[in-house]
Amino acid sequence: MVDSRKPATIAVHAGRPDRAADQPVNVPITMTSTYVAGGELEYGRYGNPSWAAFEEALGELEGGRALSFASGMAAITTVLDLVGNDALVVAPQHSYTGTQLALGDLEARGRLRSKLVDITDTEAVVAACEDAALVWLESPTNPALEIADLAAIVAAAHDSGAYVVVDNTFATPVYQRPLELGADIVVHSATKYISGHSDVLMGAVVVGSDELYGVLKGRRDLQGAIPGPFEAYLALRGLRTLPLRMERAAANAVELVRRLDGHPEVAEVRYPGFGAMVSIVMTRGALAADLLVHKTQLWLHATSLGGVESTFERRRRWKAEPTTIPEGLIRLSVGIEDIEDIWADLSSAFDRLG
Numbered sequence: 001m002v003d004s005r006k007p008a009t010i011a012v013h014a015g016r017p018d019r020a021a022d023q024p025v026n027v028p029i030t031m032t033s034t035y036v037a038g039g040e041l042e043y044g045r046y047g048n049p050s051w052a053a054f055e056e057a058l059g060e061l062e063g064g065r066a067l068s069f070a071s072g073m074a075a076i077t078t079v080l081d082l083v084g085n086d087a088l089v090v091a092p093q094h095s096y097t098g099t100q101l102a103l104g105d106l107e108a109r110g111r112l113r114s115k116l117v118d119i120t121d122t123e124a125v126v127a128a129c130e131d132a133a134l135v136w137l138e139s140p141t142n143p144a145l146e147i148a149d150l151a152a153i154v155a156a157a158h159d160s161g162a163y164v165v166v167d168n169t170f171a172t173p174v175y176q177r178p179l180e181l182g183a184d185i186v187v188h189s190a191t192k193y194i195s196g197h198s199d200v201l202m203g204a205v206v207v208g209s210d211e212l213y214g215v216l217k218g219r220r221d222l223q224g225a226i227p228g229p230f231e232a233y234l235a236l237r238g239l240r241t242l243p244l245r246m247e248r249a250a251a252n253a254v255e256l257v258r259r260l261d262g263h264p265e266v267a268e269v270r271y272p273g274f275g276a277m278v279s280i281v282m283t284r285g286a287l288a289a290d291l292l293v294h295k296t297q298l299w300l301h302a303t304s305l306g307g308v309e310s311t312f313e314r315r316r317r318w319k320a321e322p323t324t325i326p327e328g329l330i331r332l333s334v335g336i337e338d339i340e341d342i343w344a345d346l347s348s349a350f351d352r353l354g
């Protein structure tokens with residue numbers, strides 16, 4: 001029965017206490033640093049019932065075993081630590097800035113070598129996989145919204161004995177389950193769509209194999225990049241409505257893309273065809289983009305994404321953003337408000353650019 005459950009059902013029902021008389025409906029927030037000796041948990045850095053409930057739900061949604069982390073970056077740096085010294089990591093030329101900075105930092109310190117690739121060029125990625133120990137994928141990429149041929153790249157990477165990691169933050173398990181496509185590890189910034197309310201920082205790793213689970217759990221135990229129980233509770237509470245929120249946000253994104261296409265102030269609209277992240281390139285470049293993000297009342301000028309509210313920012317305002325991202329590119333995280341209000345606010349801001 002469990003195997004046939006659909007994502008919307010899993011999100012609502014997974015990670016609940018047993019259905020016995022007087023059991024609570026939700027796993028309580030367990031505030032404790034230690035446990036009575038002799039059991040499985042022993043100490044607060046090794047496990048917490050509030051993490052376990054979140055992990056059960058996310059694990060079932062992704063089709064693997066999940067581990068909670070303090071943030072997306074805590075999950076990412078723990079996974080990058082899997083490779084041996086001087087090993088080659090293949091990664092997208094466009095990806096989450098923190099991932100790029102972490103790779104650059106590890107490379108500068110001689111810990112590993114990295115090779116950045118255009119993930120839309122499957123042939124080039126496959127060729128780059130040859131000497132790789134780990135292939136890092138993000139699809140869609142941030143903020144270029146490029147798509148990788150995951151199945152083809154997984155096959156090539158596995159031929160070389162490399163791990164394949166997919167940052168599934170943008171797609172979420174609602175639209176993409178990389179473990180089913182053969183990936184070894186999925187990472188999430190649960191800060192974004194999983195939690196969905198811009199009120200928590202948390203990360204997660206999901207793996208298909210018990211062996212990798214053991215290795216990564218061991219690293220988490222030692223490195224200590226663990227979330228608080230309250231964060232895990234909030235993340236699970238948010239996850240309950242993930243499929244519902246994604247459905248609404250994606251419908252809004254599709255309609256917004258339709259209306260933005262051909263707008264005189266918009267030279268290019270990038271949308272991968274699913275999810276709720278949209279990037280636009282302003283016809284009149286960086287200056288018009290900077291003006292636009294200050295002229296709205298509903299759209300919130302802020303970094304981050306995946307909340308119920310619509311947010312946007314010009315990505316090149318960040319020094320670390322690659323120069324291959326256009327200066328006038330605005331990344332939009334489309335929220336779940338009424339599309340007519342979303343559009344009225346944005347289109348009025350366009351009209352007042354002058």
Ligand SMILES: *Cc1c(COP(=O)(O)O)cnc(C)c1O
Binds near residue numbers: 190
């Ligand atoms: C935000 C983000 C991260 C980092 O997550 P934090 O929770 O901020 O540490 C990693 N990958 C992607 C795609 C992100 O959007």
